[in-house]
Amino acid sequence: MDFEDTAEESAFREEARTWLEANAPTEKELSGMDYMARGKFWQKRKADAGWACIRWPQEFGGRGANPIQQVILAQEEAKVESPETGMFGIGQGMAAPTMMSYASSEDQQRYLPRLASGEDVWCQLFSEPAGGSDLAALRTKAERDGDDWIVNGQKIWTSGAHYSDYGILVVRTDPNVPKHKGLSYFFLDMKSPGIEIKPIKQISGESNFNEVYFTDVRIPDSQRLGEVGQGWKVALTTLMNERASIGAGGGGTRFSTVKRLAQSVNINGKPAIEDNHVRAKLANWYVQESGLKFTSYRTLSALSRGDIPGPENSIGKLVGAVKSQDMASFAIDLLEQQGIVRDSVQDEAFAALFQDTYMSIPGLRIAGGTDEIMANIIAERVLGLPQEPRMDKGIPFTEVPTGSG
Amino acid sequence: MNFEFGEDQNLIRDQARGFLNDNCPPEVVRRVLDGDELYAEDLWKKIAEMGWTATVIPEEYGGLGLSYLELVVIAEELGRACAPVPFSSSVYLATEALLAAGSQQQKETWLPKLAAGECIGTLAYAEGAGQTCAAGLAVSVTDGKISGSKVVVADAQIADMMIVVASSAGGDGASMYLVAMDQSGVSCEAVKTIDPSRNHANVTFDGATAQLLGNEGEGWAGLERILDRAAVMIAWEQLGGSDACLEMAINYAMGRYAFGRSIASYQAIKHKLADMYVKNTLARSNAYYGAWALNSDADELPLAAATARVGSTQAFYYASKENIQTHGGMGFTWEFDCQFYYRRSKVLAVVIGSEGQWQEKLIQATDQTNAA
Numbered sequence: 061m062d063f064e065d066t067a068e069e070s071a072f073r074e075e076a077r078t079w080l081e082a083n084a085p086t087e088k089e090l091s092g093m094d095y096m097a098r099g100k101f102w103q104k105r106k107a108d109a110g111w112a113c114i115r116w117p118q119e120f121g122g123r124g125a126n127p128i129q130q131v132i133l134a135q136e137e138a139k140v141e142s143p144e145t146g147m148f149g150i151g152q153g154m155a156a157p158t159m160m161s162y163a164s165s166e167d168q169q170r171y172l173p174r175l176a177s178g179e180d181v182w183c184q185l186f187s188e189p190a191g192g193s194d195l196a197a198l199r200t201k202a203e204r205d206g207d208d209w210i211v212n213g214q215k216i217w218t219s220g221a222h223y224s225d226y227g228i229l230v231v232r233t234d235p236n237v238p239k240h241k242g243l244s245y246f247f248l249d250m251k252s253p254g255i256e257i258k259p260i261k262q263i264s265g266e267s268n269f270n271e272v273y274f275t276d277v278r279i280p281d282s283q284r285l286g287e288v289g290q291g292w293k294v295a296l297t298t299l300m301n302e303r304a305s306i307g308a309g310g311g312g313t314r315f316s317t318v319k320r321l322a323q324s325v326n327i328n329g330k331p332a333i334e335d336n337h338v339r340a341k342l343a344n345w346y347v348q349e350s351g352l353k354f355t356s357y358r359t360l361s362a363l364s365r366g367d368i369p370g371p372e373n374s375i376g377k378l379v380g381a382v383k384s385q386d387m388a389s390f391a392i393d394l395l396e397q398q399g400i401v402r403d404s405v406q407d408e409a410f411a412a413l414f415q416d417t418y419m420s421i422p423g424l425r426i427a428g429g430t431d432e433i434m435a436n437i438i439a440e441r442v443l444g445l446p447q448e449p450r451m452d453k454g455i456p457f458t459e460v461p462t463g464s465g
Numbered sequence: 466m467n468f469e470f471g472e473d474q475n476l477i478r479d480q481a482r483g484f485l486n487d488n489c490p491p492e493v494v495r496r497v498l499d500g501d502e503l504y505a506e507d508l509w510k511k512i513a514e515m516g517w518t519a520t521v522i523p524e525e526y527g528g529l530g531l532s533y534l535e536l537v538v539i540a541e542e543l544g545r546a547c548a549p550v551p552f553s554s555s556v557y558l559a560t561e562a563l564l565a566a567g568s569q570q571q572k573e574t575w576l577p578k579l580a581a582g583e584c585i586g587t588l589a590y591a592e593g594a595g596q597t598c599a600a601g602l603a604v605s606v607t608d609g610k611i612s613g614s615k616v617v618v619a620d621a622q623i624a625d626m627m628i629v630v631a632s633s634a635g636g637d638g639a640s641m642y643l644v645a646m647d648q649s650g651v652s653c654e655a656v657k658t659i660d661p662s663r664n665h666a667n668v669t670f671d672g673a674t675a676q677l678l679g680n681e682g683e684g685w686a687g688l689e690r691i692l693d694r695a696a697v698m699i700a701w702e703q704l705g706g707s708d709a710c711l712e713m714a715i716n717y718a719m720g721r722y723a724f725g726r727s728i729a730s731y732q733a734i735k736h737k738l739a740d741m742y743v744k745n746t747l748a749r750s751n752a753y754y755g756a757w758a759l760n761s762d763a764d765e766l767p768l769a770a771a772t773a774r775v776g777s778t779q780a781f782y783y784a785s786k787e788n789i790q791t792h793g794g795m796g797f798t799w800e801f802d803c804q805f806y807y808r809r810s811k812v813l814a815v816v817i818g819s820e821g822q823w824q825e826k827l828i829q830a831t832d833q834t835n836a837a
């Protein structure tokens with residue numbers, strides 16, 4: 061154990077910092093660009109210099125770096141002002157590892173470098189109205205037609221579908237076998253005829269996710285990942301990586317910003333930070349943040365030995381999302397009446413950070429597996445506790461109770 | 466001792482619930498949330514016709530002269546419906562301020578109009594981020610002219626009159642004033658908040674006429690007394706909201722299936738809903754105590770009010786966020802109504818000071834009350 065950089069690591073850190081400081085785009089370079097264009101600009105620049113997806117093999121646009129180097133890069137990148145690249149998260153963090161395990165080497169050559177450089181954006185077409193936590197209950201069906209599959213049905217909550225070039229998709233190819241056995245996994249072009257995308261408005265006021273309707277959408281069989289009927293197994297690869305990549309969330313609402321707020325507002329005529337109740341709360345959140353950070357580092361050390369991300373990663377989102385929600389709520393309390401104001405232009409100190417977190421964080425407690433599902437995963441897969449009685453095991457999908465009669 | 470509401474109050478509750486089911490369905494909340502209206506004016510008129518705004522105002526001032534037990538029952542139903550009206554500002558704050566501190570003439574001028582709902586009142590004391598104290602007040606009055614700014618005042622743009630807490634050279638550092646909103650020297654600027662179903666604005670006074678309300682230099686103590694009383698009524702509104710969340714969560718959980726079972730059959734969901742119920746029940750019992758103390762002007766009102774306030778604030782936060790969680794992705798959509806309560810819970814949590822302030826008041830009150 062050693063919490064300090066090795067000589068090699070500190071050389072890498074120095075190299076990363078130097079590059080980032082010299083190359084992080086200036087406001088002038090980015091002027092006139094929207095959120096997407098800014099992200100693409102920065103991603104391309106990183107990719108051109110070998111700083112994108114650094115853990116990927118060189119042939120796919122990476123540099124074969126180890127997980128610790130990736131953390132070092134992320135730490136250094138967090139210190140410079142640079143555009144958001146969250147729109148690439150699903151493609152790089154979830155679709156890419158799945159493609160690396162299951163796609164043909166031709167398709168890997170064709171799609172992965174474009175993912176690394178941010179030229180293509182991917183989305184995840186998994187959840188359905190009747191298949192969220194119970195993803196394997198999904199109903200969108202695909203039927204074989206020569207060299208193609210024809211897909212009909214509906215997906216929901218598809219983040220970024222409206223700006224994505226490609227998608228990863230799980231469908232039912234056989235409804236007459238138990239539910240996990242009748243699924244298959246594909247990737248597809250989001251411009252395929254027969255796809256219709258309808259935005260869903262969130263309580264935060266934004267529309268980042270969508271309903272996606274499929275009407276006779278053709279997908280070549282060559283875009284199947286894994287065997288017919290093995291879709292669940294492939295989907296698990298994606299989901300393990302999802303939990304590893306979603307992380308703790310909460311954006312800027314964290315110990316440091318809430319502490320800064322506590323220094324700037326008063327309780328009873330004195331800075332809130334001098335109040336013991338406030339200090340105790342902040343200390344507890346610090347302990348959680350620190351625990352999450354070091355837990356993720358320990359996971360990374362395991363990853364560097366070649367382990368795949370395991371169910372332990374469920375802790376990050378489970379703790380992080382609830383923590384952010386409570387912190388945002390507490391920050392609003394500290395601001396008192398002023399706390400409900402949500403106006404990023406007027407709020408010079410924090411640009412409505414806490415109010416935005418308050419309104420968007422309920423989504424993070426649900427996305428990528430709800431709090432309750434995360435706790436079930438820890439209980440059942442980490443601790444090995446018995447599963448609850450299942451009504452959907454060992455019977456054909458068509459016979460599983462659905463509550464709709 | 467009797468820890469129950471009487472027949473009269475139960476009747477009013479049934480009437481109020483029926484009235485709001487008909488006149489304030491979720492579409493009305495949504496209309497204000499989504500649109501440009503500052504409040505549901507049509508609903509407000511009907512509420513006034515029902516006499517709710519007149520509940521505790523004495524008959525001599527055009528009120529019904531009923532008790533606070535009737536008023537808290539109405540408050541609970543308004544909270545359940547998440548009604549987009551200025552009831553709390555006008556009834557729990559402005560009306561209370563006049564009843565507590567108004568001169569005969571002030572009462573005669575304003576109470577009949579407040580009772581009839583023709584006039585909307587509100588109260589302003591906060592001047593910026595963080596806790597407002599008498600010592601730091603910048604709004605001041607010289608020769609009957611008021612100047613300075615108040616922030617995030619609920620219903621400021623629809624109010625006809627405002628009770629303003631301004632600085633005072635003597636006494637406890639503050640005095641209360643009554644300011645008519647329809648005059649030059651008063652301007653409002655709307656602010657965007659996390660709950661667009663209610664109106665909030667920053668208010669600037671520039672030499673507007675202000676009338677002293679109550680005694681000079683007794684404004685802060687006066688405000689504290691009004692807030693204690695309002696805390697009980699707001700606690701009932703919060704409770705109504707908390708119970709609405711619990712009901713929504715139960716209904717959704719019963720009908721939603723995952724893994725071949727109703728999600729209501731999973732202990733993770735059962736315990737969540739049981740926790741909501743427990744929090745709501747404790748908060749309700751404390752709110753009963755608050756209602757009694759309010760209605761009987763008991764010495765222990767400050768303690769009862771703080772207890773009710775802290776309990777209901779915590780219950781509503783929990784119920785509103787876990788109701789969303791129970792709904793999964795659906796709960797996070799604009800289309801579903803879960804959001805109404807999540808927004809409103811935070812607005813009510815800070816409107817008369819946050820949980821932390823009331824926890825502090827609670828402990829101080831226990832020092833003064835042998836009941837504890």
Ligand SMILES: Cc1cc2nc3c(=O)[nH]c(=O)nc-3n(C[C@H](O)[C@H](O)[C@H](O)COP(=O)(O)OP(=O)(O)OC[C@H]3O[C@@H](n4cnc5c(N)ncnc54)[C@H](O)[C@@H]3O)c2cc1C
Nearest residue numbers: 186187192193217219423427428430432731733790793794
């Ligand atoms: C912001 C956001 C972005 C998203 N982006 C995507 C995306 O890009 N692609 C995609 O495919 N999906 C996406 N999702 C969907 C997400 O994965 C699902 O919403 C989530 O898995 C929950 O499913 P559900 O909404 O159907 O809720 P349900 O599964 O109906 O859950 C309702 C409630 O029941 C509980 N519950 C369910 N089963 C159990 C159980 N066994 N034990 C205990 N409790 C249980 C849940 O925890 C929850 O509280 C996104 C969701 C959100 C909110």
